[in-house]
Amino acid sequence: MRAVLTVAAVLAAARPAAADPVGARVLTAPTAWLPEAEAQSVTLGLDHRRDGIAIASYGLGELAEIELGAETDVRACTDCTARPVPLWMGRAGFRIGKHQDAWFAGMPAVVVGMRTTFAAHGHAVHGVRASDAYLVASRDLGVVRLHAGVDALAASVDGHRSAAELRPLAGIELHPPMYKRSSLLGDIAWEPELDAARGPVLRWLLGIGVRYQAFSWASVELAVRARQGEDLGGSTVLVRVNATTRP
Amino acid sequence: MKRASGVIVAMVVCGGAHARAQPAPPPGPSNPADPYPQLAPQPAAPRTPDRPPIDFPEVLTTPTGWLLPAAVLYSKNAVDTGGGVTSDTRVGLGDVAEFGVATTDQVRERVMPADKPERIQPYVTASFRLGVSENRLFVNQPGVTLGFRKSFERNHSGQKTRIAELTLVASKHLGPRAAIHIGGSLWDASLQSNAQTGPGEEPPPEFTLHGHDRAKQIRAFGGLEARPLPRSSILIDLGWSPEFCYGCADDDKIRLRPELSWGVRYEVASFLHLESGVRVPDIGNFNLLDAQIFGQITLTSFALADAVENLK
Numbered sequence: 001m002r003a004v005l006t007v008a009a010v011l012a013a014a015r016p017a018a019a020d021p022v023g024a025r026v027l028t029a030p031t032a033w034l035p036e037a038e039a040q041s042v043t044l045g046l047d048h049r050r051d052g053i054a055i056a057s058y059g060l061g062e063l064a065e066i067e068l069g070a071e072t073d074v075r076a077c078t079d080c081t082a083r084p085v086p087l088w089m090g091r092a093g094f095r096i097g098k099h100q101d102a103w104f105a106g107m108p109a110v111v112v113g114m115r116t117t118f119a120a121h122g123h124a125v126h127g128v129r130a131s132d133a134y135l136v137a138s139r140d141l142g143v144v145r146l147h148a149g150v151d152a153l154a155a156s157v158d159g160h161r162s163a164a165e166l167r168p169l170a171g172i173e174l175h176p177p178m179y180k181r182s183s184l185l186g187d188i189a190w191e192p193e194l195d196a197a198r199g200p201v202l203r204w205l206l207g208i209g210v211r212y213q214a215f216s217w218a219s220v221e222l223a224v225r226a227r228q229g230e231d232l233g234g235s236t237v238l239v240r241v242n243a244t245t246r247p
Numbered sequence: 248m249k250r251a252s253g254v255i256v257a258m259v260v261c262g263g264a265h266a267r268a269q270p271a272p273p274p275g276p277s278n279p280a281d282p283y284p285q286l287a288p289q290p291a292a293p294r295t296p297d298r299p300p301i302d303f304p305e306v307l308t309t310p311t312g313w314l315l316p317a318a319v320l321y322s323k324n325a326v327d328t329g330g331g332v333t334s335d336t337r338v339g340l341g342d343v344a345e346f347g348v349a350t351t352d353q354v355r356e357r358v359m360p361a362d363k364p365e366r367i368q369p370y371v372t373a374s375f376r377l378g379v380s381e382n383r384l385f386v387n388q389p390g391v392t393l394g395f396r397k398s399f400e401r402n403h404s405g406q407k408t409r410i411a412e413l414t415l416v417a418s419k420h421l422g423p424r425a426a427i428h429i430g431g432s433l434w435d436a437s438l439q440s441n442a443q444t445g446p447g448e449e450p451p452p453e454f455t456l457h458g459h460d461r462a463k464q465i466r467a468f469g470g471l472e473a474r475p476l477p478r479s480s481i482l483i484d485l486g487w488s489p490e491f492c493y494g495c496a497d498d499d500k501i502r503l504r505p506e507l508s509w510g511v512r513y514e515v516a517s518f519l520h521l522e523s524g525v526r527v528p529d530i531g532n533f534n535l536l537d538a539q540i541f542g543q544i545t546l547t548s549f550a551l552a553d554a555v556e557n558l559k
Contacts, residue, residue, distance in 0.1 A: 061479025061513035
């Protein structure tokens with residue numbers, strides 16, 4: 001209770017944000033930052049197992065954002081005694097929300113989002129689909145940016161469909177004042193693991209990394225991500241580049 | 248003969264030189280010496296001043312009570328994550344009607360009741376709507392349209408299907424930043440097997456929606472629009488779409504399924520709008536996996552209206 005009150009007091013006392021930061025995700029968890037109208041962003045990433053992400057997004061009138069691309073965060077297995085393999089799947093997302101301080105001082109940015117996969121062909125598993133709907137709130141407190149939310153995830157594989165299950169989302173960004181362009185990132189999110197024999201199960205995905213804002217329009221991230229059910233050696237190291245153009 | 252040709256050429260050249268040497272007539276159409284005033288170059292028609300924004304004929308999937316202005320062309324093209332590709336082209340007729348041809352991916356089929364419904368596409372429809380624009384008859388009168396949409400016959404999976412929809416919808420602006428749409432629709436659809444029959448045999452029976460309880464045909468639909476920012480609107484609508492089930496009992500072969508959509512419309516330019524959002528094809532059996540994310544581009548053009556105006 002005391003912690004909740006402390007957080008509420010900190011949020012209420014937070015300085016009004018001039019403009020929301022950019023970036024639709026911490027590492028895996030979504031943020032509530034929405035881009036400016038007509039802003040275009042691209043995120044390209046690759047990890048040491050050659051899995052990756054390639055997502056482009058477009059800001060729809062400071063109200064919403066649409067994303068389109070492909071990524072390998074969802075994993076699947078036919079024999080799940082071995083390590084599940086990442087699936088390249090098309091992914092589209094739609095996010096709608098409000099900026100910080102939009103309705104009252106201290107209000108966090110809030111976004112309701114929906115993501116779904118498509119064009120998942122050419123794998124050993126069939127009938128692959130993963131969708132999630134989330135509500136996330138983000139607040140820039142200067143040195144720290146906090147993200148918290150809830151995610152409803154559903155998936156299907158080989159005729160097994162799972163009902164939507166709720167999981168928390170959380171992320172934190174630290175901006176040490178002495179390093180103007182660098183930030184430390186940490187987040188937790190859930191992704192489905194598609195077991196062709198037993199159906200989908202949800203696994204957490206923990207990430208920790210660093211973002212370097214090389215230019216006003218581009219940043220580079222280096223991060224390590226670990227998954228539930230995998231040992232430390234199964235963690236992946238990824239490099240990601242984000243670029244944003246403003247109208 | 249050679250000499251005659253030479254004389255003719257000399258006359259033509261001299262005539263041309265003489266013509267070039269004529270003083271230019273005073274400009275203006277009122278010159279009485281101008282024998283062909285109608286052929287004289289006319290000053291360009293003045294550009295039409297900024298037009299008010301067009302009230303769109305659809306929220307996201309349901310019709311509105313607004314019609315396109317006369318001779319305005321409208322084209323909407325959409326894709327979604329379910330693999331749907333649709334197109335809708337319309338033209339406004341005299342501020343009182345509208346004609347359009349579209350392909351829709353909303354009609355779905357399934358073989359057995361337990362199967363997952365699959366869309367039938369392209370499903371081509373033609374539509375005609377007529378009505379009265381908002382505030383035309385009296386102050387605070389909502390825009391009202393009566394529309395009819397009918398599909399061409401579609402052969403798919405060994406079945407012959409058709410749909411038709413009659414709609415009556417009223418739309419009203421609630422201040423400058425919001426609008427509401429409420430309507431009712433009368434649906435009909437038919438389903439018949441394409442199976443070959445031998446000589447003297449009865450053709451396969453045709454199942455229709457109107458062959459059952461009238462309540463199965465009538466549905467209410469509606470939508471809301473809110474414009475929190477000058478160029479951005481939030482849209483929500485609830486409509487209906489037919490679903491064919493080939494292996495179901497006779498009463499359940501054709502059913503109407505509720506469809507919920509929400510999204511954002513952003514005005515990139517006066518002639519170009521981008522829309523994106525989420526569509527749930529059967530909100531009655533909501534499953535997160537069935538939700539589709541769509542993106543669509545809407546183009547509007549006054550080119551035909553301007554051309555008609557210039558012809559006048």
